Amino acid sequence: MNSSPASDVEQRQRLLDAWVEKRRQIAASEAEAAALLAERMRLLDDDVNDHPHHRDAIHRSMIAEYSAAGRLARGSVEYAFADACLLESEHPAVQKSFRRGDIAAAHVREIVRAGMIVRLAVREGRVDAETLGLYDAAALEVAEHDSPGRTRAMVRQIAASLAGETLVERHRRAQGERTVTVRSIDDGLALLQVVLPEHLAAAILDRLTRLARQVIATRDDQDPVLSSDTLDSGEDAVFLRDLAADDPHRDDPVLDDHHIDHDPHAIFGGDTFTTDPCIEHVPADDRTLDQVRADLLTDLLLASDPSSATGTGLDGIQAQIQVTIGAATLAGADERPAEFDGFGPLHPDIARDLAARAGGWSRLFLNHTGVVTATDAYSPTEAMRRHLRARDQHCRFPGCRMPAQRCQIDHNHDHARGGPTSNDNLSHLCLGHHTLKHPDIDDRYRWAARQLPGGDIEWTSPLGRRYSDMAPRRVMFV
Template identity: 30%
Template sequence: MGGATTALADRLREGCESVARGLSRADDRGGWAAVAADCQRLVDIAAAVQDRAVAEVARREVVETEDGTLSEVVHLPGVVTLDAADLLAPALGASHAQAQRRVDSAVRLAAQRRPHPAGRPGLPAGTGFAGLHAAMLDGRLDPRRADLVVEELAEAPGEVAEAVVAVLDPFLGRDDGPTLRRRCRRAIARISPDLLRERSRRARGECGLRRWAGEPGVDVWQGVFPSEQAARAWAAIDGLAHDHVAAGRCTTLEQARGQALTDLVVGNASVEVVVHVAVPDDGVGDAGDPRGAGADRADVLEADAEGADADGGDAERRDAKGWHPAPAARSASVDDARERLVQVHGLLPGEPALVDGRWLAERTPAEAPVVCDRTTGARVDVGATHATPAYRPSRALADLVRARDGRCRFPGCSVAARSCDLDHVRPWPGGPTSADNLLCLCRRHHRVKQRPGWSLRLLRGAVAVWRDPTGRERTTHPPDVLETVVLTTPADAPTWHPSAPVEPVGRFSVLESTVDVLSDRRPRPVVLDLRHGRCRHRRVSRRAAWSGANDPPPF
């Protein structure tokens, strides 16, 4: 089967290249646009076939028979085995979360069933998405818009979803994503208004805030809030942002909103930042040099941000995390750190972060350094002082392993270490309860490790080597806290002034994002203008406050 699809892919590639060569550079835009459209149709068809393959992988499971041999069991369509996403992730070039979403979508579209975990009682329920999968096979619907409709109808009974898809079918080949979403919601409101109400209730119950690493030196936050709370919070942020712009503290309103948000949050919380120097494990030097014999690798600073303790229990936390006595860490000058970005660890789970050198220099380093493996930069338990003959690790050992790993150590998983189990790589009591035999695994991948066909080895320096039932090996590494990155801005570097965004923001195009920012530069009072139906609670005219001759739309 795999060889046949590989040969077909090669023939398709050769055919597409032949068509492209047949079009000379002198051909008009229409010819090239037709090639792009035909290629998109091929992509849509290939995605539908791939969905079928993903759904088939998902319902197949490797089990151990009574005689100890491994055998494959094929479940009903719609059943999803525990390790399906992790088996597919390397083939798709995806993280665990991305592969899990891919499996979920493929099962709903190709198998036309709701994902049903293997081993759970009951049968997979129908989704009513046969029309969507057929449109993809026809080359009329791309995966992105198909997933959009699936998202809108995820909780709908199969017969309701089938009726909505039938209404959408004439438009699948021509509507863009936002238009298709609006058309889908109108159809749901007509066919099953109770479903729309239930979806709104569920969405409000799933509100929350997420954070991950963005471009170097910045984080990305994504928040989903109840509309009425979001409106009040946005008004407060927007009002303070206009003050920042008026006072010259920020250049753009969008930048000022970010500053206003952090000002409001930090101004109402108590946060303690503890800085530690990381040193290699080949010895702590004498004469006050914490780098010792490992001076060939420069020391870096690690920052742990956590809520301040009322009792100021710094000593207890240092002892719990396994930090060892050492000469006082070096101090840094605020002047020396001007216009520098310095890489630190500990602000994000398993991710390095670039921070302002002046901000870092204002913090006093802790007295004890963090000792790390000189090859991988992973934290080490010098002399195995925290090892224990018991099954459960001590608090100090658990804190050390979690700080070393940062996150779940399964390939592609980003669950923070604080939410993970500590797993014995070699089962206890055959394997010791020590840093060299403990690893952070989220609950799901803790179970995957125990599935037939999976194996794990933990090498020196906390390097983890995974092997899946197909024989593929993947390696994960701990964060290298000895890695040194210091970015200094040259004295003659021009000052950068941000302007209106030139990249799309969220769901909006470049034009929409730019117009939104330009229109937000108008002076405005911090008053909410609430409307619903024919009622208007309060209205404040903003037009009178603006007399510019070059207003961007809306005018």
Template identity: 40%
Template sequence: MNAMVTASDEQMKSLDALVEMARDAERSVNAMQAARDGVLALASRLAMSMVEQQGDADEAELTLRTVAAELAAALRVSDRTVQRRMADAEVKVDRFPAVWAAQGAGRISAGHTRVIVDAGMHIDDPDARAAYAARVLEFAEDESPNRLRPIAERLAEQYQARSLDERHQEARETRTVWVKEHPDGMSELGVFGPTALVHGALDRLTQTAKSLTAAQKQSTDSEPGEEAAADLRTLAQKRADLALDLLLTGAPAGHDTPDGLLSAIVAKVTVTVPALTLMGATGIESPAAELEGRSPIDPQTARMLAGAASGWDRVLTHPIGGAMLAVDRYRPGKELKRHLRARDQRCRFPGCGMPVRDSDLDHTKDAASGGPTADDNLAALCRRHHVLKHHSPWHVIQLGDGLLEWTSPTGHVYIDRPPPQNTVTFTDNTRHADDHPDDRPADPWAATSEALLAPF
């Protein structure tokens, strides 16, 4: 039995107090990090104002380096580290002031800010960038950084002046492989390339490693009289060994079975392609295709993958709100599983971003207790949170429309919503002043930040 079940009222009150203290401390830390970014951005502006007074642009880098060295000596860190932080801070403060202010007010964390800035870095138009920031902040205040990333990337695509196809062709030119040395005779081999290919390579390694484990088990079971050496490698270790085997020999020769089972495995990736994107529709703002609901991929690659697929799931969404209505498929299959995987996309415990492919479909109300096997009583949970649900005082109920209400052992309630679908929605362009009232009190941090940066 989980110890939380038998905890005393006094212990639960202490835990509740610690939760509130941690929340307050986190807000303070985020606000102080934003304040530090403001100071570093001011230092960068001050250095540039010194250069402008002399009119010598060639001195800019040296002046920035000198200012960074002054700060680094006082903070007892590397001047290279400070200069990098100054550059990052200037991007946040200058290009994403609303995001910086939200962090300063403790509404989002430094992790949220990093995700928002990374996704919107290449939006050059200031008005488009501000509109993107305003929309993504609505999600950032409710989601964890890892869940926010695919949402931010999807929103950023809507404000890009250049198409993803064009940017992808340019980005492909930067593909590379590198080696990074580590202690104890180890090194890291990295590959930077097109998303579909990289994920496909990882999927092939995973399938191969699992098939190898199954083949080894079958061999041991079929020859009980012979003692085979146990393969104690983890899945990650097998993937690493297979990757090097493939790269060095061109095939998993050192691991393959006599019948060539492993060489026959092909990679498998899951791509969501809006119908308008698939058709190449022009004149309509259609979203980019997505890999596993996480990473945008260029439409040309998506259309190629769709054309070669033997069948695909169709996700029907509401044309106004974008909510998922149903899932069907040209070929017969397990409709309910496809429906839930398309709806949930990742683990439904608050803050968890584990993809649905690595999660279990769990009965919210246990089947043994009469819970139906239906979409309003099933949700994806990764193994970690599946165990937590069944063996701890965490409690969950379904509210309808895919909403899950989680109650913590201390009584805090968290609503987990299904991630938005990758689809086109249509809205009325006519807006009224009272359509979306903002009754949030004035943000003192925003006013302070404007006054602080005014001289520069």
């Protein structure tokens, strides 16, 4: 006898509740593990005090032992010890949340590392000691309700706002850390790593993605091109009569009548000619998006412009990023950091340089909480798009960080069911999350979304659970 729909829902809810509880227990256990590392560091201090001349050897030995016992890389163990010590000594509120299982280890990592500039500002006396507590409270407000990826972007903004000019100085120093490295990862592959300003890295990935999507969208329209190096080589050599009348290779002196006369497989018929009745077809281009991006990066670096080979107009595709900067900062009246939307603070000099090169900027009006309420555009349709891009920054499904310019604008309440085309019913969703609420999906698996006052999106899952995605707030740098 088949189970009833109600029992199916109950079973799914039970499994979801059990999974969420297990994840909470895992986070709490990881907090206990971090506390053990902090306790071990206290023993290290005692050992070093007894044998100060062997400080480095004692530390290296401890790291090696934990690395071997835990089957972890040395760098991972070193980071774990450092984070555990900072968590216990500098971030007690974050540690309590971690022990309760309200945040995961990934959240802790982002909070602790982004808080470095706040801790430095406190030590140097540029901000009050209470500032670190304010940072923890603000960071937890984000981390306990959002993914580690989004937490990273927000805590960097919070830390920059609280630390003031430290961020500008830090970005200026970091410019000197630009580098390119390569290391083997076996099987004939290598990892090429480039460290460069974040806005440039994001722009490079965005342009590679746009180029790759163009190649994939048009690759079926391309005619295969036979290399001239293979025209007259191998068992299936191409001869003069194989070529069209206007083919430039017909003038190649290597392709003379001698090759035709000695081709035993030549078959003539009307205006057609082939050297073999078994035609070999060129394999279809079935590369994935990542593979096409990697190939395009190679072409751009080693062979300049790939559009000369593909013929798909790739040279017309430009990268897109979104930056928010205060009017006074843009005019040079102050040096407050700008905001690289979806990533974090941006050096004001870089933002001003981008502004000078941009084809247009939108003036944004914010309320006291930092939410965009309007733009200065006059065209209704374009104004709404500009408003939504500025407000959303990324896909509005909880935890998703797909940039808004690569998302679709969705009617939260379906237009076909009476939903208005207005800013308070529109938001950006990536393709994967947009399809979750598509009307064609069976109601048993379909998600619903509605926009709340202020731009927050409330999602309802097929199980009836509700998840909120808060409208991104802009940190007011003061």
